[in-house]
Amino acid sequence: MAPKYKEGETVAAFNGKWISYAHTTVAYCAFLGALIVGVYLHYHKIVQNEFYGYPEEWFPSVSATIGDRYPERSVFMLFIALTSGPRFALVGLWYILTRRPNATLPKFVAGVGIFRTLTCGGWTYVTSTDDHDWHDIFMISYLVATLPWTLGVLALSPTNPTALKYRKIFAGSFFGTLVPLIYFFIQHKVHRVAGAYTTYAFFEWSLVLLDVAFDAVTFIEFSNLEIVVKDVRGITRGAGNKAVADAVLEKEREKEVAQVFASGFSWVGVFDAAADVYNGFVFWSMLTSLGLCVWYFPLWHMGISGYEVLVMCTVSPFLLGIRSLRFLVVRHVRIVHLLSLSGMLAFLAKSPENRLFSVGFGVWMACLGWSATFFAERSQPHRLEARISAFSLGLLASSVAKFSFWTNNPVWPVMHAANGGWNKLGFALAVLAILRSTRATASSGADSPAPGPTKGSPALAGLGLAGLFFAMHSLLSDSSTMILWVWEGYPVRGPLAVPHGAWTLLAMGAGLVLGLFAPSLARSWVLYGIGSIGAAVLTTTSHWTGYYGALTLTVYVMAAAPVFIAHAARHSPATTFGLGFLIYNILVLAHVWVVAYAFVPGGPLMREHTDWVMTAMMLFMGCGVFSLSAQPSAPTIKKYKGKPNPAAGRQRSYYLYILLGLELLATAIAYLRFPSYNYTPYHPEEKSVTAGIWTIHFSLDNDMWSSEHRMRDVIKELELDVVGLLESDLQRIIMGNRDTTQFLAEDLGMYVDFGPGPNKHTWGSALLSKFPIVNSTHHLLPSPVGELAPAIHATLDMYGRYVDVFVFHSGQEEDPEDRRLQSEYLAKLMKETPRPSILLSYLVTKPGQGNYNTYVGEKSGMRDVDPSDWDRWCEYILYKGLKRTGYARVSRSTITDTEIQAAKFVVDQPEGTNDFIPEEQVPPGLRFPALFRGQGVRGHAYHVFNEPRYFA
Template identity: 65%
Template sequence: MRFEGWRADAGWSRRAGAFFSALIVGMSLHFHKIVKNEYYGYPQEWFPSVSATIGDRYPERSIFQIFIAITSGPRFTLVFLWYLLTARPGAFLPKFVASVGLFRTFLCGGWVYITSTDDHDWHDIFMISYLVCTLPWTLGCLALSPMNREAIKYRKILAGLFFGTLVPLIYYFIQHKVHKVPGAYTIYAFFEWSLILFDVGFDAVTAFDFARLELKIVDVTGTSKGNHAVLADAMLEKSKQRGQVLPQQLLGTSYSWDDMFDAAADIYTGYMFWSVLTSLGVTVWYFPLWHMGISGYEVIIMATVSPFLLAIPAVRNLCANKPVVFYGLSLFGLAAFLFATPEPRLFSVGAGVFFSCLAWPGSFWAERNNAGRLDAKISAFSLGLITSSVAKFANHTNNPVWPIMNSINGGLNKTGLVLAILAVLRSTRRATVGSADLVPIQQKRRGGSSVLAAVGLAGLLFGLHSLLSDSSTMITWVWDGYPIKGPIPAPHGAYTIAAMGAGFLVGLFRPELTTTWTFFGVASIAVAIFHNSVGWTGFYGALILAVYFMALIPAFVTSATRHAPGKTFGLAFLFYNLIVLAHVWVVAYAFVPGGPLLRERTDLVMTVTMAMIAAGVFECLTAASSIPQPTSSKYTKHDSPLRRRFRAYTLYFLTGLQLISVAVAYLRFPTFDYTPYHPQEKLITAGIWTVHFALDNDMWSSERRMRDAIKELELDVIGLLESDLQRIIMGNRDMTQFLAEDLGMYADFGPGPNKHTWGCALLSKFPIVNSTHHLLPSPVGELAPAILATLDVYGEMIDVLVFHSGQEEDVEDRRLQSLGIESLMANSPRPLILLSYLVTKPKEGNYNTYVSAKSRMKDIDSSDWDRWCEYILYRGLRRVGYARVSRGTITDTEIQVGKFVVGQPDGGEVEVPENEVPQGWRFPEIFKGEGVRGHRYHVFDRPRYYAP
């Protein structure tokens, strides 16, 4: 029995019928109900989403589920027949695609039969998992397509439409969810329904392939994929003629679990390298932070220049023949968490960096004549960076294996260390991947410069570390406050990771493009756009830069291996250290020698970085022209089956990392449905806290302990100072991500890292209607940042101003800053709360500028004489309470908290006992007496309350 009669209506029309019959019934019976969402109804919204149509009402829900049940048989049959059509001995991809198709079918049943009204969370989990699995299913089907041009053409069209539709789909969902634009959800719904059509259509194309099959599952026309090449496209033959290998060809190579584990071990050791390297800055930073200046421990950053030791033949030979020694010793960096005190932890990290920076260049050089193994090591190095970024994306910008993490604050150090030990043992068990893969790429040089190669590699390493070691770093550069006009860390951090993956693929498959002056020119323009623009425009430049930096890695590392390793890699890390110091100096100029020379010169640092990369590009082009090209086909680097296999595995891992980032983006998407603690009393509890860059007194990450204090104090609004962590020395982190998501608060951070401040941030339970970022006059000392935000507090617009004044030594700076803040407060027409760090004594000096007739501001408690830094001022609200809470061991500054009632006139200065205050206005009992975790009411030893 032949399958000619099995057309698209055998199962696919029933799937379409299930959806559209539910749509017709729902529109007929419950139109106004299913088009309504949490913000708007008809007429602003006039078309329902898929979830509202199929899951909210009877009878459309039942009709849909019945039709979907009928299609389950054809769906399973489709997966089974597709596997039989494409399977061949030793091939892994058909098995993988079949497994994904089977899993995807079960996921479909999950979101069909558990609707959004039954369990919203599980419905969404099944739905997003289904969409995530659509990526490997679609790409796998494209890679395995039989020699049927018509089917291939339609699959490409429908796959392109499906994934292309995701972009406007996400855009309009954000317009609805974040910006609350009327009608945006209706447009989103149209794109959602389009996905259904494209998904159904993609599966329906298999009718072209199955039409030639008999029930015996024999391909009577000989066009089955069983013993043919993977892709039956004209592109395949052209690629062979050009000596190129397409990703589709690699995915069809034979599969070996042994080689897969080797690739996984290499990639994990790459993750180890980037984890240890990125942890060095944050552990070193702890010491000058507490010393308020150079501490002496900064010299440990020079641990990265250990590759100079490769100039010693004995060390070089040991790296080549016994790599397990150096990779094993690099585990000191991951084992540092075992030390409770900061100093030995720093030394352990320094040792890990020392041996990591020795092991990797040694491996690159050792494999310089083994194209396959060198290719695998470079890919592992690149994917290790992407893995690190994904791990930080999933863990709110903290790498779970860093030495500032532990089992209490979200670390996975023990697991990471065990996996690292296994990875080192596996990846170093053999020096090469096999003699069949040897390619004589190391020719006698006719020119070139090891110094230029080192300079280029240094610039690339700095670019990767400073901008791509965290998915949100470049987003914070272009963030410009509310209303949101650009990307936000979640979900758009996944865009950064996707761009990194795209750059990795360019470097892997088209390396000749990466070292062209055209690509460099495009990247240089992207840098200018990124540095000078905000919002989406600036972020587009950032994404191009991410692609470029990742694409350069293979060319620059390969170029470096053609020279003496000690000189080239040693100089590379030395130059890298110099540019890192410049990157620190631009903001730390007030605390370091020669600091004013680089004050606020991020533009100069970026220019120098691109100039260094230009030197590397020049060296690559010089090398390409000076090395004779092989004429025999046996020298073609793509002829090695083993090399193809390793490249195929990198594609599998890259796909997995991208899917994880998409899933994390979905799970971390902000809900924006936050509720204040005491809405019945119309109470707003506001606090100010200088949090010392989210490192506690013992050098542990402090976000979770901060979260606990903020939650237990029931803070609706809090200003955080010393909060910009998006630099190499702070680990490229962002504390506001975890705090905002875990506490259910809106977050505003700024000005960004490219504005050279120590940072201020605002977290609010109330919607932030508008916010502006300010830099106050600072002719001599450190820059003073401020955020002025308008909040929708119980329907009334109230301004909140978060401000960090300059340091004590710069008297004129602080005077000018006080005048600037006074002007901002005076120009605000609304009730206002100032959450600040003023560096002044009560009722003296600049205090009288902040609290003045012009500003119209009042001190929350003018009798509190024991203040120097933190102050809360207010106007237009009724102050009902004030408290000072000790810091514990989280930072060096207390928490100050004020309670205000919205819509009531302010009272007097008379203090009243707590029992005369309504229960809802009172401060939490937990902080009385000894308090909890070192936090207690201090100075007054109790909160203060005020009479009407």
């Protein structure tokens, strides 16, 4: 008997648009359902934040709504679980719709879609209360994956004007909303503005609605599809099934962006590009470490040491002027790059001298190798562009690494395992990267000319490179450098190192893309003029205005890199790169002399003239533009029959993938590093304040290791609530463009004021505080002859009482008139404040003599923390309006050349007497830690008195 069914007949079918409808409906129900239930049951609780409640804050944030409260949390979890089914179906159907033969992008986008779905479940079902770290990991992963998902869907969208229009609207609105979202979050978290969190909440809810709406647009394409269920083995007995047409889409013309990113994708190409970029990262890591290693020696010699000559090791490209040697280097460039890795292995050398020589040799070989590589690739523009992209992205990668590691590069020779270094891994990857990226060059040793005529002056091109390299190194090798140029203290009126350092990194990426895709604009006088205006604004203004100038300059510098280097490669590398690095070195020295004028020959000529250095930098870049203007425009990627070379286009896309990855990493780091601002002092029950002063010697210890971790340990163990740091400005090439205060503040949970910025020409003063900094003013005290004396005058909120804290570094012993004028200036400043005050200082005077009597007594209104301590010369702690209960001196170990002085105070109590009392009469919360008694710990111990002193 024949069966009553037919194999393969359809038993169910529905239109694909219902997947979009279901996903949109259930997702909105999850969020809006939780909002309705939360407002109805717990309105006052969910609008309350750490600073304000109703009526200042009157609308809840997303996180507060879907958080830990029952039953709104359960409502959200239920519906978000129901959303997962349509979500997976939506991702799968989009892949089916957009897949093409030999196209990898649809698979990548589908993978990102699945990843987003899983991470959404992660932050939904692991709340911040359950596990704060994993909740943040899932959340940031979801947010980071949103960018490639959005861009991938836009790139793959079939030609449908309506769908494309709405996708652009929702995507543009989504990313545009991030700017005010971050702004109002900072207004709430940093400035504590009432009502700011409510405004932030509206933007946060907008992100949710726009995110879901973007995916809802798929109903337009899905309406052309039908989902069918077929019985292929006769397991059903239904009848009357309708015939269903196959889902057929009209063949659409591929967009150019889709061709670039999807056609002929190759993981081999990605690995080649990654190896190339890592090679660039290694170059910038070694170059930025050279000045830091050189600086160690004049720092300890307190003047010219002779080792400064190694700054000149970058001029090795002059050797390429010898034809036979140039042929040898180009032919064996792999060996040159491998030899340069001595700079990566320098951390193995125990003595600072050997470490410096290893780094110097590495930089010598690296400059030689990269210059030879650029010259060798000049005959093939697309290969040369790849090398330039790798070189520029290497700088971005180095800056991202420093952003992640609190302004230290983990592969620097001043890093090792004990202070967070990744040297061994960095070296291993460098070897692999060089072996991969130096397999061959275009010329293989021959002087193959660049296509087309070569015009312009090689000398002017070299000067252009000098300005370019100096700008990249001095301003862009750390994301916080220009932010600290415009920093003027509290209240915050400009960018912060975190999160706005990511803005600098994004601007770097945008500039590089501009230089690659619009070379005619990048080489123009118009963009040069815009960049010059940005440099002038950065140099002369502060706060947000100055930072906007910094971002403008950043875009210009990175845009100029491809055209400057490509033009220089057309000429003799000895003239362009050799001269470029020589003039770059002179700029580096000038950029140090503006602050080190008291220690170098002819220094007073450059005193406080950062403006001269910036002007010279831009004039040199102008020389490069002048040389470029004589060179006929030519595409950086050859074309065939008027269309882009597919192979060259794919190669460019690999570097753009890496750029996108670096920018996403920078964004994630900014999110993860954003401070909590929920800091508490060590002993609030006694209203105790432990204050300390320490001269940190630029965060290089006696053995030339970066000392942040060791400093962190002793500050934490000494339980310092407020600490002044001197010799703390490291934002120069010679000091590695670092900021020690970032690591200390984040790890110790403290507010930070960096003090006068790098463009103020001081050696630096900084303030770390467990108490909120209400206001701070930076001062440059009178210094007609010697080095500038920086000071911070900060008002802290200590247990509801405003207390002024001064951090001050006086001038040198050789300049007595400077120190006299400074003592009168500071005494007047301290006398004028009616609030209780603490001075944490470096005074260069003996107790009871000379300027001491200006700082202490009627002229200032300040008291010495211990008048009986006669054995002082530099560091002093003074106070007024507080009860001083204890004083201690702690040995420095090998971290620096100066001890730590610390004092304990109690707020809202009278000053007390100078009478000593035994420790047994002091409440436990007002005692210094016993850890430092006797031999102490790690070389830190109470010394001079061999124990703390306590006062009645």
